[in-house]
Amino acid sequence: MTRAHRILEFLWSGWSGLAALCLLAAVWQAGHEAYGPFILTSPLETIQAIGVLASSREAWEIAALTLQRAVSGFALVALAGTALGVAGGYSPATMRLVTPLITVLMGVPPIAWIVLAMIWFGGSDATVRVVIVISALPTVFMGAARGITTRDPVLDKMSEAFGAGAVRRFFGIGLRQTTTTLFPAFALALGTSFKVAVMAELLSNAGGIGGALAMARMNLDIAQALAWVSIAVILLIMVEYTLVQPVKSEIDRWRHAAQPWGVKR
Template structure:
């Protein structure tokens, strides 16, 4: 408990110093260029009382959730399959390299041509850009699995299904957690970017409106919301994938 309080106090000090620096810089500039914390807080309160903000947040989160489910199925499934069958890796690796090397903005241009100014381009670029992240994490997890346990399981003729349940999946839990958090973090930013560039409903759409109206206060307020919401998403993912990863010493059901 004391360590938690200490960590929390350190974060509070860091954020406090950041706010002080922010105010110092803002006091030397026009609010149009850099609004201060109080001006930004006014915009935050205004958004909290606006139903359109909650609708926009819902739209962005919905796209992220749909995308992460697709990434979990595609990237997680491929990572598990290639880990179990490494000889397939040369066939999958070029596709993953291409997905990872092409900038998301290029995929977005293609998606807009294919799907128009809808929600689909956001989901499309998130899935293409983050699937390799989860795939790579899980495959690296397979590399780090204790080979002695696998050999011991073969010697004792442990069924394949039990080896997967008792050794492989527990050993991959932390890699899955890390991969999902990294993919979701990238996906959150890509969702907002795609909405900003396509001006569809969502947090990015609100950013587009604020930019068009040259309302810097709202831009900063939305940036704060994005930071807070992402930290909440991160905590949720950490909770969903909680648990210690340990190599089992027995295989009984």
């Protein structure tokens, strides 16, 4: 299958996404009609509010700030989590040491980290990034470690039999096999990054979309709040489909090789 084929197929699969969004909008509209505009504004009004925001320069800056924080936090956690996870996957001793720490990280609610980070760093980028790293680290760590521990040992032997040293085996064989579990972990971590970024901004009064949401809450402006939530989701989808998915589909090309064109299972 050529690259053009794959891109076309990917775009075609957008219809199912669009259908799901329309379903969501229908449920939303039903909720709006049942509870009235003060509790839930209609999807159309929300889209209009987004339109108003889109024409203001200030709103773009707010969104860009959150985007920058979420993506830089995600980049940090992707690097740190992969490095730790790979180390844990290869060395059982590291795995045993790190696993309880990961459990501790998972047990402490993100809100507690926000409070701590606010005390340490104030309402800055660092606060948001630290909370993102701590919240998403277990996911990425597990994804990377699982990928290494479940790799096919025969491929390592094969590579060694043909003369590959430890470094080439790692980059050519080991790391390549982590992608199966690492990419779903990345997708989850990216979602977490956006959620946590907005939450941390809201609570630490650090501006961005979280700050705008706090403002909407003070004004009891439901349309504004929903518009900002939608913008956060749109940003997440944009980043996921420009950053994570293209790399994933390139790496997973072989999985789709045996599937007929246009058929989804």
